[in-house]
Amino acid sequence: xxxxxxxxxxxxxxxIFGITLLAFALMSxxxxxxxxxxxxxxxxxxxxxxxxxxSFGLDQAWYVQYVKWLGNVFSGNLGxxxxxxxxxxxxxxxxxxxxxxxxxxxxSFAWCLAIPLGVLTAIYRGSLLDRVVSFLAYSALSIPEFFxxxxxxxxxAQTGLFPLGGATSIDYDYMSxxxxxxxxxxxxxxxxxxxxxxxxxxxxxxxxxxxxxxMAADFVRTARAKGxxxxxxxxxxxxxxxxxxxxxxxxxxxxxxxxxxxxxxIVLQYPGxxxxxxxxxxxxxxxxxxxxxMLGCVMLVLGNLIADILLAWSDPRxxxxxKQ
Amino acid sequence: MGFRLLMRQIYKRPMxxxxxxxxxxxxxxxxxxxxxxxxxxxxxxxxxxxxPPTAVFWKAGALQVQKYALVDPSExxxxxxxxxxxxxxxxxxxxxxxxLGLIPCERHLFQLxxxxxxxxxxxSDSTGRDVFSRLIYGARVSLFVGLLGISITxxxxxxxxGLSGYFGGRIDFLTMRLVEFMMxxxxxxxxxxxxxxxxxxxxxxxxxxxxxxxxxxxxWAGTARVLRxxxxxxxxxxxxxxxxxxxxxxxxxxxxxxxPNLLSYLLVAATLSIPGYVLGEAALSFLGLGIQEPAASWGxxxxxxxxxxxxxxNFWWLLTxxxxxxxxxxxxxxxxxxxxxxxxxxxxxxxxxx
Numbered sequence: 001x002x003x004x005x006x007x008x009x010x011x012x013x014x015x016i017f018g019i020t021l022l023a024f025a026l027m028s029x030x031x032x033x034x035x036x037x038x039x040x041x042x043x044x045x046x047x048x049x050x051x052x053x054x055s056f057g058l059d060q061a062w063y064v065q066y067v068k069w070l071g072n073v074f075s076g077n078l079g080x081x082x083x084x085x086x087x088x089x090x091x092x093x094x095x096x097x098x099x100x101x102x103x104x105x106x107x108s109f110a111w112c113l114a115i116p117l118g119v120l121t122a123i124y125r126g127s128l129l130d131r132v133v134s135f136l137a138y139s140a141l142s143i144p145e146f147f148x149x150x151x152x153x154x155x156x157a158q159t160g161l162f163p164l165g166g167a168t169s170i171d172y173d174y175m176s177x178x179x180x181x182x183x184x185x186x187x188x189x190x191x192x193x194x195x196x197x198x199x200x201x202x203x204x205x206x207x208x209x210x211x212x213x214x215m216a217a218d219f220v221r222t223a224r225a226k227g228x229x230x231x232x233x234x235x236x237x238x239x240x241x242x243x244x245x246x247x248x249x250x251x252x253x254x255x256x257x258x259x260x261x262x263x264x265x266i267v268l269q270y271p272g273x274x275x276x277x278x279x280x281x282x283x284x285x286x287x288x289x290x291x292x293x294m295l296g297c298v299m300l301v302l303g304n305l306i307a308d309i310l311l312a313w314s315d316p317r318x319x320x321x322x323k324q
Numbered sequence: 325m326g327f328r329l330l331m332r333q334i335y336k337r338p339m340x341x342x343x344x345x346x347x348x349x350x351x352x353x354x355x356x357x358x359x360x361x362x363x364x365x366x367x368x369x370x371x372x373x374x375x376p377p378t379a380v381f382w383k384a385g386a387l388q389v390q391k392y393a394l395v396d397p398s399e400x401x402x403x404x405x406x407x408x409x410x411x412x413x414x415x416x417x418x419x420x421x422x423x424l425g426l427i428p429c430e431r432h433l434f435q436l437x438x439x440x441x442x443x444x445x446x447x448s449d450s451t452g453r454d455v456f457s458r459l460i461y462g463a464r465v466s467l468f469v470g471l472l473g474i475s476i477t478x479x480x481x482x483x484x485x486g487l488s489g490y491f492g493g494r495i496d497f498l499t500m501r502l503v504e505f506m507m508x509x510x511x512x513x514x515x516x517x518x519x520x521x522x523x524x525x526x527x528x529x530x531x532x533x534x535x536x537x538x539x540x541x542x543x544w545a546g547t548a549r550v551l552r553x554x555x556x557x558x559x560x561x562x563x564x565x566x567x568x569x570x571x572x573x574x575x576x577x578x579x580x581x582x583x584p585n586l587l588s589y590l591l592v593a594a595t596l597s598i599p600g601y602v603l604g605e606a607a608l609s610f611l612g613l614g615i616q617e618p619a620a621s622w623g624x625x626x627x628x629x630x631x632x633x634x635x636x637x638n639f640w641w642l643l644t645x646x647x648x649x650x651x652x653x654x655x656x657x658x659x660x661x662x663x664x665x666x667x668x669x670x671x672x673x674x675x676x677x678x
Contacts, residue, residue, distance in 0.1 A: 143650050154634075263610075284520075293517055
């Protein structure tokens with residue numbers, strides 16, 4: 001198992017190199033460089049500009065710049081954000097955490113709701129519940145996340161039940177610890193809903209189809225014939241087997257979440273990585289763009305890695321196959 | 325497999341008939357937008373901002389459009405003036421245009437008799453432009469991005485996937501690593517990065533093509549991978565071997581023997597991935613990185629709905645472009661499901677997602 005994880009970990013490295021290289025090449029296609037916005041600002045000392053120019057090799061070809069940038073990244077220096085006047089590492093630290101929190105809450109919400117619903121609709125196939133849920137799932141798959149987010153903001157503004165945006169209230173810093181927790185949770189409700197409804201629908205549909213497939217398998221009939229109760233058969237034998245294919249879509253779902261989070265964060269003004277990247281693209285804050293693309297991809301690759309590990313853990317066939 | 329036969333099969337199923345009709349209707353609306361829309365895309369009226377949808381009633385033997393008075397400009401509150409209306413004329417003359425881009429024309433489906441009055445079937449936006457007209461013109465961008473994008477993607481995917489599946493070996497290895505790489509990136513991040521790199525090289529009215537290019541550059545990977553797998557398995561068949569023995573070149577074999585076997589998959593996959601393009605364009609334009617004002621697209625129109633004013637004062641009609649996107653996506657998804665059921669009742673095609 002450890003060898004398997006290590007191997008997957010090593011396979012990650014070229015991917016991350018490739019992604020940053022691509023991002024870098026794209027950046028160099030755009031006019032101007034990292035320092036164009038700064039040179040226009042009067043309050044930045046020219047010595048600082050010179051120092052950055054030298055350390056990132058901005059006067060050289062883009063591949064030289066890439067190598068220098070990589071060197072800087074390895075020593076923990078992601079550059080400087082000109083709009084926020086902060087080192088990028090500090091800036092991204094907060095944002096990454098916020099996006100991670102949002103993705104995690106959307107993810108757990110989606111899975112906790114979709115799996116039981118998928119099982120129920122499969123067991124009571126053709127019932128009213130099944131038909132209503134299937135219809136809702138179908139519509140949910142077709143609704144764009146940002147439109148859903150807009151509708152939710154509309155709802156929040158009309159009813160006043162939830163805050164319209166942001167991750168915390170203004171007086172967050174003066175709250176007690178439990179109040180802070182509730183404040184964050186209240187701000188998370190709408191983004192989580194907007195982000196998770198699409199994944200709930202897709203997980204539910206896959207789960208329902210898998211469950212129906214497995215229910216027809218021989219070993220389920222055997223279990224029934226042995227006299228096991230229907231609940232026991234469904235919960236232990238069918239559900240476990242029906243979950244396997246879903247786990248492999250875990251990584252893919254993660255990618256969808258990350259992309260979706262970008263739109264939801266922008267509409268709901270949630271201060272996450274996606275919003276940061278969008279704003280820095282608009283302001284040509286290139287160090288931030290590069291760093292957020294890189295971290296977004298690292299998050300994605302890690303999600304895929306976790307999916308692989310989970311799958312290997314739940315299905316021994318995969319572990320063995322990879323070894324050969 | 326003829327096209328007419330396929331259409332008959334689709335129309336045999338109620339869901340298929342419904343979705344195909346909806347889509348045909350939407351594309352017809354987009355094509356005849358100039359005729360159907362009462363106003364051009366950017367006709368402003370700063371006296372009538374955030375105007376609610378106008379009521380239409382029957383009086384004196386003709387359809388009348390209700391007149392409104394602005395009661396409170398700060399809240400954009402309008403009140404109907406009882407009994408006062410303007411006559412609605414059908415096939416009347418309005419602003420000139422070229423039908424289908426060719427035939428010069430002045431007639432519109434409907435116009436108001438009084439040139440000072442306005443008909444707002446779906447209200448007006450922050451500069452008093454008619455949302456209904458913009459919705460109809462916006463359909464052009466939003467709907468044709470999908471068709472154009474999927475055509476480019478399919479050709480790219482077919483070439484890359486087909487060739488690497490046919491030749492195998494080193495080319496195959498390299499392209500498949502590239503495909504995995506493309507699929508490993510979060511779509512929207514790549515979209516934004518590509519947009520910021522490409523956009524400065526184009527004028528703002530060429531944005532439509534930039535968007536199509538970007539979306540196809542991202543989209544080909546999934547198609548190529550599946551097509552490669554299918555080519556690989558079709559290659560094993562005897563008829564390919566026979567064609568090779570007869571001395572046919574690889575391109576001829578791909579075109580004559582392998583492509584026909586991929587057609588049904590291509591059709592289903594294309595139908596199911598068009599929504600991805602529609603949504604991609606909508607997302608980009610929504611962020612202000614796609615189609616630029618004063619042109620109209622559904623995503624761009626929705627970005628106006630982000631104003632806090634819209635939420636508090638309940639200008640619900642500004643959200644109608646979202647409903648249009650939703651309708652289009654649902655119709656394509658249903659049609660895709662019907663098609664995939666028709667071609668292969670057992671298997672489901674995975675959907676591309678951005």
